Amino acid sequence: MIKIGIVEDNAQLAKDIQDKLALGEDLTVLWIERDGATALKALDKGEIPDVLLMDITMPVMDGIEATRLAKEKYPNLKILMLTVMDDEKKLFDALKAGASGYLLKEVKPHLLINAIDDVLEGGLPLSPSLANKVLKYLKGETKIPTSPAPGTEKLSKREKEVLQWLKKGMAIRQIGEQLFISDKTVRKHLEHIYEKLQVHSGKEAIVKKGFE
Incomplete structure (x- = not known):
């Protein structure tokens, strides 16, 4: 049985993720936490999942910082970012922090389940839109983007x-x-x-x- 931890501050989205996982065989949700800080506490209690599904934008502690701290303590933990942010800068930040993959929350259930299997086998599942950007970076066609200073990016x-x-x-x-x-x-x-x-x-x- 593959144990899954979910870190998601939106209760409805957490339930949506859980419902997707319920369609897979040999998957069980070990726990759901609402922010990175409480997720770290759950890990420290010894409740270590096989794969951690991590949101990025959360109160108290965001997913990238939580990933970095979790990987420092538990280097073998597999963390799959699950977010609405189709943002290559966040992708690279997450990978630098130790994430093993990066998917959008709109991912279909079978693709999410496949991504979990892929992560456990040492793969690096990425959303298609971001995989192409990573490929361009690896080819030297583009540079890693930089984020604007907090609060300076204009709203659409x-x-x-x-x-x-x-x-x-x-x-x-x-x-x-x-x-x-x-x-x-x-x-x-x-x-x-x-x-x-x-x-x-x-x-x-x-x-x-x-x-x-």
Whole structure:
């Protein structure tokens, strides 16, 4: 039986991941933690999974820092980043921290299960969109991108719209209805907003953005 740990601060997304894993044979979820810090505590208690599915943008401690610290203590632990961020800079940061793969949360169940098997066999599963960028880097065609300073990256027009509706007290589903987009797309926009503004909640984002 392959033991899986899930680190995901969004309860619904954590459940979605668990549901995907339920379709696989010989897979069991050992635990679910909401941030990197509590995941490290679970590891320190001796609850070591075979593969850790790690989100990136989380409160208290993000997934990349948690990966770095976890690999320092448990070098044989396999960590697979599972995120909405199709960002090559985050990919390279995660790999440098010790991650064994990088997939987007929209990955289909069978591909996620295959990626877990691949990681256990020493492979490096990557989302197709990012695998091509890594290949270009290895060929010397591109350089590793650098991230802008925290808070300096501008929000897109759509991200501003999402934040404006959030400021009015609307829930994710209501925002989706207003903008004619899915709940999943709203969550993706929110994670991008949190990452760009270096915050961990909608309230913090609204305060930091100001909306003067």
